[in-house]
Amino acid sequence: MPAMSAHSTGSPSAPAIETRELSKRFGRTVALAGLSMRVEPGEVFGFLGPNGAGKTTSVKLLLGLTAATSGSGTVLGAPIGDRETRRRIGYLPELFRYQSWLRAREVLRLHADLARLPATRRSAEVQNALETVGLADRANDPVGTFSKGMQQRLGLGAALLGSPELVFLDEPTSALDPVGRTEVRQVIRAARDRGVTVFLNSHLLSEVELVCDRVAVVNRGRVVASGTLDELLGEQAVVVRVSDLPSEARAALGAYGTVETNPADPDELTIRPIDPARIPDVVAGIVAAGGRVHAVAQGRETLEERFLELLGAAPDPEGSAAAHRAVDPGTPR
């Protein structure tokens, strides 16, 4: 995929987005109950939350598509809703729909015109966006003939037109197949490499884990946790499936960290926190004590587990075990 042109992100100290107690009510319904957050320039920021948490409302507020009931904030240094600032912003809505009677190239041209890109650059920007999202060969087809996935790609192309400084992507892969999702991740990473700030709304926690530098978890209209993935997910752990382990040897594993047994599988032990460099010692100790090692997985709490924990829901023991990355145990299986 070709790179789109680079640009300045402005003052390094100024946040790309900053909100203070931003709230939104629809009648009696509180959609957002005091959103305070800060997104730094050039980072991929994941915005997570269950359905109805206020994620899409937050994006609409930040874009000026809806007015806040109270609170304040800035986007790219300007007050929220500033019209001229929108020239430097791209947006892929969750509900992505484009004029079905226009051709893909015409949709992008429309957005290039509305964004008031320099006339000399418009055609090149449109072509670049078409190639970035893999629609160059369908550029002259009516949007009405496109699948949902292709329309979402077109929306992504429109969002990236003209090298914006900040891009809001609201569930950008909801209509895409696994190949498409991988490509979108590459597009997001390429944008970050050019210094673009990406605000990613997503339900797909694995997707967020793969591309985001920092995340915020929002629930019932408030940010309940935020930080880098390391800050949010915390300590490293190791999961070992072992049989024939004497009870003294099991107790001795406590020297490496707290040992937990999976209630759904008594042979599965989790030791945390642990320095990953000591995992071979753990395995060697088990083997020396006569235990039979069936599997070893290094990992830490997954984003899904942390997410459910923050929301007060019970994690799925089967799912969490599967989420750990397998590593070579260093012993015969």
Add this chain to the structure above:
Amino acid sequence: MSTVVRPLLVIVRLTLLDALRRRILWVLIGLTLFVVGLSALGFDRLVSLARENGSSETEVQLGVSQMLIVVAFMFSFILAMTAAFIGAPAVSSDIDSGVLLAILARPIGRSTFLAGRWLGLALVAGLYALASGLLEIGAMKLASGYGPPDPLGAAGAIALQAILILSLTLLFSTRLPSIAGGAIAVVLFGMCWVAGVLGGLGLYLKADLMEQIAVVSRVLLPTDGIWRGAIYALEPPIVIAVATDSGRTSEQLAANPFFASTGLSPAYLAWVAAWFAIVLGLAVLSFRRREL
């Protein structure tokens, strides 16, 4: 300036392209040509029959002018319906589908978007009304030899009527679903015409309430008032002279829904201009407050 004018022109162009691509205009043009051709044949046949039966040229002219007014009424009704159904989804369908989210996230104000939509649709409705009205009048002149005194004024009044309905449906479109907005506008248009007829009868019967209903309806929605202007522009002076010479009072003349003894007054046209400003202003206010 370019921060408003350029996006405005982009939306006007998009709206015109929409009308062309979705074939609305082509269907209307096809139907218009069919109706104009058919009515020209009808006029030709009627005029031939009247002359064969020994009717005088004055009688033929009177008959043709009245028939033209009836055809113009049918045109104005169809145009009002068309204006209602192109205006009603102009904003609401884009809100419902989500198309507006991506557009309004660009540096374009909601009032600019609305003005662009209105200008584009008014151009489509106005130009179509003007062209089809003049075509019908021209075809009738070819078939019967009769031409109304102010064809441009008549076609212009019918076009203005269509733009009035279009503006009203655009206001509805900022809040109501397309079907509801279109249906309400058509019903209001019909009610105002009926109120105008009742007003004429009220004048004849000296029933104040009926007269007042007509006055109020022509203020609230000036379509019937404008329609009266179209009638006046289509009537040959001889019709007014004959009607007046027949000894009927102005009250009696007003009872005929297809007769007008006076044209549009500058004061009424000024009110129409104010009406546009009020309705479009309300549309902007409503759209600005609309949650997307």
